Amino acid sequence: MQLSSELIQTRPRAHNVRTGDFSRDFVEEISRCQDEPKWMRERRLEAHDAYQSLLMPHTADDDEWRRKVDMRTQDYWRRTKRNMRGFNVDDYNPAAFSALDASETPASSGITKTQAESNEESSGVIAIEDGSPVESFVSKETERKGVYFADLNTALKERPDLVRSYFMTKGVTTETQLRSGNIPLRNKFDALHGAFWQGGYLLHVPKGVVVEVPLRVFIALSESGHADLSHTIIVADADSKVTILEEQVSSNGGVAGFHCGAVEIFAGQNADITYVQVQRWNQQVWNFSTQRAIAGRDSRLCWVSGTLGSRLSKLNQTAALEGAGSNVQMLGLTFTHSRQHVDVSTAQEHIAPHTSSDLLYRTVLRDRSQTAWSGNIYVYPDGQHTDAYQKNDNLVLSDRAHADTLPGLEIQAHEVRCTHGATAGPIDKEQVFYLMSRGLSRSQAEKMIVDGFFEPVMDRIPLDSVRGELQDSITQKLAAAK
Amino acid sequence: MSDELVIEDLHVSVEDKPIIKGLNLRIKQGEIHALMGPNGSGKSTLSNALMGHPHYEVDNGTVTFNGTPILELESNERARLGLFLAFQYPTAIPGVTMANFLRMAVSSVRSESSNGSETTELIPMREFRRELRAKMKQLGVDESFARRYLNDGFSGGEKKRAEILQLAMLEPKVAILDETDSGLDIDAVRIVGESVNQLIGPNLGVLIITHYPRLLNYIRPEYVHVLLDGRIVESGGWELAELLEEKGYDPIREKYGIAETVPETDGEAEESSAFRG
Numbered sequence: 001m002q003l004s005s006e007l008i009q010t011r012p013r014a015h016n017v018r019t020g021d022f023s024r025d026f027v028e029e030i031s032r033c034q035d036e037p038k039w040m041r042e043r044r045l046e047a048h049d050a051y052q053s054l055l056m057p058h059t060a061d062d063d064e065w066r067r068k069v070d071m072r073t074q075d076y077w078r079r080t081k082r083n084m085r086g087f088n089v090d091d092y093n094p095a096a097f098s099a100l101d102a103s104e105t106p107a108s109s110g111i112t113k114t115q116a117e118s119n120e121e122s123s124g125v126i127a128i129e130d131g132s133p134v135e136s137f138v139s140k141e142t143e144r145k146g147v148y149f150a151d152l153n154t155a156l157k158e159r160p161d162l163v164r165s166y167f168m169t170k171g172v173t174t175e176t177q178l179r180s181g182n183i184p185l186r187n188k189f190d191a192l193h194g195a196f197w198q199g200g201y202l203l204h205v206p207k208g209v210v211v212e213v214p215l216r217v218f219i220a221l222s223e224s225g226h227a228d229l230s231h232t233i234i235v236a237d238a239d240s241k242v243t244i245l246e247e248q249v250s251s252n253g254g255v256a257g258f259h260c261g262a263v264e265i266f267a268g269q270n271a272d273i274t275y276v277q278v279q280r281w282n283q284q285v286w287n288f289s290t291q292r293a294i295a296g297r298d299s300r301l302c303w304v305s306g307t308l309g310s311r312l313s314k315l316n317q318t319a320a321l322e323g324a325g326s327n328v329q330m331l332g333l334t335f336t337h338s339r340q341h342v343d344v345s346t347a348q349e350h351i352a353p354h355t356s357s358d359l360l361y362r363t364v365l366r367d368r369s370q371t372a373w374s375g376n377i378y379v380y381p382d383g384q385h386t387d388a389y390q391k392n393d394n395l396v397l398s399d400r401a402h403a404d405t406l407p408g409l410e411i412q413a414h415e416v417r418c419t420h421g422a423t424a425g426p427i428d429k430e431q432v433f434y435l436m437s438r439g440l441s442r443s444q445a446e447k448m449i450v451d452g453f454f455e456p457v458m459d460r461i462p463l464d465s466v467r468g469e470l471q472d473s474i475t476q477k478l479a480a481a482k
Numbered sequence: 483m484s485d486e487l488v489i490e491d492l493h494v495s496v497e498d499k500p501i502i503k504g505l506n507l508r509i510k511q512g513e514i515h516a517l518m519g520p521n522g523s524g525k526s527t528l529s530n531a532l533m534g535h536p537h538y539e540v541d542n543g544t545v546t547f548n549g550t551p552i553l554e555l556e557s558n559e560r561a562r563l564g565l566f567l568a569f570q571y572p573t574a575i576p577g578v579t580m581a582n583f584l585r586m587a588v589s590s591v592r593s594e595s596s597n598g599s600e601t602t603e604l605i606p607m608r609e610f611r612r613e614l615r616a617k618m619k620q621l622g623v624d625e626s627f628a629r630r631y632l633n634d635g636f637s638g639g640e641k642k643r644a645e646i647l648q649l650a651m652l653e654p655k656v657a658i659l660d661e662t663d664s665g666l667d668i669d670a671v672r673i674v675g676e677s678v679n680q681l682i683g684p685n686l687g688v689l690i691i692t693h694y695p696r697l698l699n700y701i702r703p704e705y706v707h708v709l710l711d712g713r714i715v716e717s718g719g720w721e722l723a724e725l726l727e728e729k730g731y732d733p734i735r736e737k738y739g740i741a742e743t744v745p746e747t748d749g750e751a752e753e754s755s756a757f758r759g
Contacts, residue, residue, distance in 0.1 A: 429536065434573040435583070436557035437533050437566075438648065439590035444602065445558075448586065452577025452631070 019225060020090030024048050027195050030094075034153060037160055043168065047194025050174045054188035056089070079370055079402070083312050083341040087286050092227040092258040094196040123211050124149045127218040129251060130226045131198040135218075142211060147242075148204040149215060152231050155202035162204055166233050168194055171264030171292040187316070189288040193229050193260050200230035200261070205240040207268075214243040214274075214462050221259070221285060222252035232263040232291075236271035236299075243274040243462050247469075250282035250309070257284060259310075263291035267299035269323065274302040276461055280473060281309035283340060290316045295355075297323030304460050307334040307342050308473045318347040321355035321383075332361035333457040333470070336369035336401075337477045346375040348390065350383035350416075359390040362457055364450055365401035366477065374406035377420065379413045386416040394424035395453050397446075447478050485511045485548040485564060485655040487532075487687065492543035494524075494531040494712075500541070501527040503712035511655050512684040516698055516723060517691045519709030520731045520742070525691045526570060528709070529660040533557055533567040547656070562591050564655030568645040568662050574633040580644065581628040585610045588651050617650045621677045639670035646677045656687040663697035675700025695727045711740045 018026060027048050031041040123142040126149065127135040133151040142149065148159060156163050168174065174191045201217055219230050228248075236242055248259065259281065267273050273293075281287055287310035295301050307313055319328040334342050348357040363371050377388045394403035405422040427449055435445035451458075454474065461467050487509045494502035501524045509515050519525050531538040532545060534557035545552050547563045555563075575583070589604045604610075618625055623643055633641050642662050649657050659678065663671045678701050682688065690703060698706075706722040707714045710731070715738050716722060725733075735742065 428573070430573045431575050433533075433535055433557060434569070434575070435587075437561055438583075438587040438652065439558050439561040440586055441558050441590070441602075442556070444586065444590070448578055448583065449575060452575055455577030455631075 019093045022051070022089060022094055022192065022196065024052075026094065030196065030198075034156075036156060037164075039164060040156060040167075044195050044197075047168075047174045047191050051188060051191035051195050054191060056084075056188055079404070080312075080314065080341065080343050080372065083370065087258075087312070089192070089258070091225060091256070093225050094198075094227050094229070122216045123147075123213040124215045125217070126151055126201045127220070128199040128201075128228075128230060129220040130223050131228060131230065133199070139213075142215075145209045145211070146206045147209060147211060148202065150202060152200040152202050152233065153198070155233075159202065159204070162235065163202060163233070166202075166235055166264060166266060167231070168262070168264070171233075171266070171294060172262040172290045187290060189260050189314075190262065190290050193231070193262050193290075196227070196260075197229045197231045197262070199228065200232050202233045203235065203242070203244060205236045205242045205271075207237040208239045209237075210241040211243070214245050217244065217246040219246065219248045220251040221257040221281065222250070222255070224255035225257070227258040227260060229260050231261065232265075234263075234265045234273065234275060236267050236273050238269040238271060238296075240268065241272040244276070245461075245463060245466055246275070246277045247466070248277070248279045248281055248287075248309070250280070250285060254282045254284050257281065257286070259285060259287045259289065261287075261289040261291075263289065263293075265291075265293035265301065265303070267293065267295045267301050267326070269297045269299065271296065271299045273300070274304070274460075274462060276304040276306070276466070278306040278461075278466065278470060279309055279313070280306075280469075283309065283311050283338060285310045287311075287313040287315075289314075292318045292320065293328065295319065295321045295323055295326035295328050297352075298325040299323060300326070301328045302331070302460060303328065304331045304457060305333070305344075306457075306461075306470055307332070307344070308470070308477070310340065310342070312341040313343065315342075315344045317344065318349060319357060320349045320351060321357060322351045323355075324352040325354045326352065327355070328357045329460075330357070330359040330361075331457045331460055332359075332363075332373075333454050334361070334363040334371060335366075335454075335474055335477050336363070336371055337366040337480055338369060339367070340369040341371070342369075343372040344374075346373070346390075348375075348377045348388055350377070350379045350386040350388060350413075353382060353384045353386070355383060356387040357389070360456060361392045362395075362453055363393070363403060364395045364397065364453065364474075365403055366397045366480075368398070368400045370402045370404075372404040372406070373422075374404075374408070375420070376408040376410060377418050379409075379411040379416050379418065381412045383413045384415045386413060386418065388416070388418045390420040392422045393453070394422075395450065396424060396426055397450075443478070447475065450474065450478060485687075487565070487656045487689075488544075488546045489532075490544050492528075492531070492545060493541040494527050495539050495541055496527060496537065498539075501712055502531065504543070505709075505712065505714055507689075507707065507714060509656055509687045509689055511687045513705065514682065514688045514701065514703045515690065515705045515707065516703035517689060517707045517709055517714075518695065518723065518726055519693070520735075521693065523709045524712045525693070525709060526660060527712075529567055529570075529658045529689075529691055532560075532658060533565065534560055558590065561587075561652070561654075566649055566652055566654035566657040568642075568649055568657060568659045570661040570664055572633045572636075572641045572645055574631070574636070576631050576634045578632045579628065580630055580632055580647075581611075581614065583632050584614065584628075584648065584651050587648070588613075591652055591654075614651065617647060620680055621647055621650060622673070623647050638665040639667075639673070642666060642670070642674050643677065646674060646681070649678075650681055653685075655685065656689070658689045658691065659697075660691045661693065662690070663692055663694065668696070671697055672700060695723045698723050708734055710734060710738060 027044050124138040174194045373392045375390050379386045392405045403424045407420040432445045489507040492505040708716040
């Protein structure tokens with residue numbers, strides 16, 4: 001196993017942990033300390049300008065995350081706002097990488113064991129804890145094929161041109177994004193991310209290369225008060241194929257944390273990407289992420305999101321089908337309990353003709369938890385022969401849990417097939433009775449029904465071990481005391 | 483001593499409407515009974531109440547299984563005692579494979595520990611697979627059944643065969659077959675009938691609940707009972723089934739002065755449409 005300790009030691013560090021310092025000066029300092037190219041410093045500063053000009057969404061009067069103005073949406077938005085009240089960005093330390101002491105060996109990190117085990121079945125592993133890489137491993141075969149896989153700060157040094165062309169230029173940006181006829185989106189968290197990003201990774205798969213075994217990424221928060229601002233860039237060139245599994249975990253108990261992330265995925269012509277992100281932060285972590293995938297001509301993307309952790313999550317996921325014939329599948333699995341709040345907005349943007357997308361988000365709620373899914377299919381004027389589907393199903397296990405579901409269509413082409421649907425309700429009593437009549441106890445029956453409900457999403461997660469971990473989390477959540 | 487299901491003076495209501503009005507019946511392990519009755523006579527109410535469906539309210543009477551009163555028991559405890567219901571309309575459970583479900587079910591009913599233990603020890607996978615394969619072969623069920631989601635997208639005939647496969651795997655002492663022949667064409671009835679015949683023996687008591695006598699051509703009962711307006715009005719042997727085959731329920735209705743009841747299902751449909759109106 002090749003560790004990146006070398007890399008950690010050579011990295012210059014910012015001087016202090018500076019809780020709540022989201023100043024312009026600190027942006028400059030971070031960039032200078034890491035010896036970043038001028039263009040990156042400028043991008044950080046531009047983002048910082050945007051950050052300063054925007055209000056935190058939960059304190060703003062203009063509901064910038066709100067997509068449609070109707071009563072249902074307002075109710076749903078009020079809920080998110082209310083649950084955001086406990087969040088204060090000043091409680092967190094932006095340049096988390098500074099915390100890694102040079103004397104600290106990677107072995108002391110809470111996640112290293114997991115990676116050591118995972119190397120056996122991986123083409124490459126990157127582990128980042130509190131913004132700093134603690135492991136970076138690429139198999140010889142993967143390297144020989146010309147695949148580039150490294151933490152983003154390293155990539156900025158080794159592959160500056162790649163980073164420059166993909167980093168927050170066409171995927172997630174701090175510019176105002178105008179969706180077809182929609183309310184402009186501009187997100188203060190994206191701006192914060194652009195200014196203070198740290199960690200994350202770049203994966204580049206060259207033309208025609210097929211990576212058989214999944215690549216793995218672990219992003220961990222361990223120290224209290226850290227902000228993880230990791231950035232994911234996945235670039236699969238023409239005719240390539242890759243599977244990547246990214247897990248976000250709290251490696252050290254229930255300490256408070258803040259994740260402000262961005263994911264950018266680029267599928268080249270006829271490329272095939274499976275991207276799985278499993279979020280299992282502890283319940284003290286505020287989780288914000290904007291994610292955008294751009295599907296090129298005839299490309300295929302299978303995008304799976306598992307959301308189990310965090311105190312509050314706000315995800316914004318967009319699949320832009322820019323290339324004719326591209327196909328995107330979006331699958332979501334969310335399980336909330338206690339007072340967790342998960343709010344997911346999805347968009348399937350059919351920009352080119354003959355594109356197809358299929359979304360299935362399944363949510364199970366317990367206790368007093370709350371979830372919201374609002375999904376839109378946009379078909380642009382050129383998106384003729386679009387075939388788009390979206391479905392959100394919610395299994396509400398408690399009377400006090402609340403699920404909002406807001407499917408939507410906006411179609412500007414005439415030859416399209418778009419369908420959507422949503423369901424929300426308790427576990428079917430007939431199903432419970434049926435299983436109990438065969439000898440299963442009530443809780444065994446309910447567990448089996450929940451597992452079955454998640455099966456279509458679970459089925460798409462490529463590694464048994466990861467499915468097993470997810471399964472364990474689900475089992476724990478079902479068994480957790482109310 | 484063989485196990486026995488004893489029903490005494492059972493009264494069951496659904497949404498405060500009395501359906502079963504004083505029913506008595508004893509079924510021993512190894513015996514085959516048929517309970518025949520027209521629509522609306524209370525057949526499905528009886529089977530659901532015996533299995534403990536929460537929708538059915540037992541107002542009076544006792545049911546014991548091998549001496550143990552079962553009406554206060556949860557459905558899974560009844561199953562663990564050896565009672566089985568083959569449903570008229572088996573519920574689909576998407577995402578749960580027949581194999582996973584059956585392994586859990588078989589492990590639960592066979593486990594020694596007291597009811598409701600959350601840590602049912604699963605029977606070893608190899609042992610389970612071997613057994614499942616053998617039972618599938620015996621019943622002529624395709625092996626692909628094991629990988630399919632429970633009753634999800636099954637045809638009418640497949641659902642009933644799946645119920646019989648479960649019966650075979652769970653090895654109950656008394657099985658109730660609730661209108662197992664309904665909705666099947668004659669070939670499917672024959673296949674299901676032959677499957678049940680395979681399982682019949684000294685260790686299995688069977689209560690076949692049916693409207694039509696046609697399933698009885700394949701599974702010949704020793705005892706035939708006629709259910710009318712929530713009570714067993716006649717009991718006899720095979721000749722009673724033949725009489726029903728020939729003349730229908732009208733002569734018995736006339737004899738007991740019971741007017742034709744509105745079929746259960748139609749009644750429900752009318753009720754709900756009145757509700758909407």
